[in-house]
Amino acid sequence: MTEDIKGTVRDHYAKAARRAAQGGAACCCSDTKEEEAISLNLYSDSELATVPETARLASLGCGNPTALAELREGEAVLDLGSGGGIDVLLSAQRVGPTGKAYGLDMTDEMLDLARENQRKAGVENVEFLKGEMEDIPLPDGSVDVIISNCVINLSADKARVIAEAFRVLRPGGRFAVSDVVALGEVPPEVRANAALWSSCLGGALEEGDYRAKLAAAGFEEIDLEPTRHFEIPGVAPFMSAFVRARKPG
Helix, strand or coil, rough: CCHHHHHHHHHHHHHHHHHCCCCCCCCCCCCCHHHHHCCCCCCCCHHHHCCHHHHHHHHCCCCCCCHHHHCCCCCCCEHHHHHHHHHHHHHHHHCCCCCCCEEEECCHHHHHHHHHHHHHCCCCCCEEECCEEEEECCCCEEEEEEEEEECHHHCHHHHHHHHHHHHHHEEEEEEEEEEECCCCCCHHHHHHHHHCCCCCCCCEEEEEHHHHHHHHHCCEEEEEEEEEEEECCCCCCEEEEEEEEEECC
């Protein structure tokens, strides 16, 4: 099942990258009116004015982690599942020329698009890495902040993702991600549907489970702040949430 999920997710986002490169917009889940509510109007006009149009079109998130993570000048930030690069480019602006913004993605099409968007934006303090968030290709204690935008829910091994995030953070480093969280039990048939995993829903953790996995990895100061509530008919109620935690210093 794990490989089925990974393959379905990779195909879904490869298609989204090709669509964005051709000038078509994509959203986190699908093209249905109900699910568009997850991804619409996440960025201010002033933020969008600083990134290429294709970065906006490829934005597949459920929040705006760069606005909520309180990034500081000179910090190193890593975006898990960076897609077309919008959050990496915005993070690079916030950490400034003395900081560094990394983007990690497993999909070649998204990496190609992100690097082209970096070129168009003329941003130098950015590096896009190919890899999986269950095995982050960075050394221990190498970044100050982990961000992610509606991506951790896509992994079939979230405990491993969170443990890897903990590993690459420096002492005192911050976990500051936007994600979809289930409000109540997700039906087994939804959990077993690989297509619904790639649509941000099948793999969404319940709030208590999210908190428990962060605590088990060693994180402290754990907090989930709802940012949007929505319900997918026939599936379950969900929320977009900003998930914060800190690695002990």
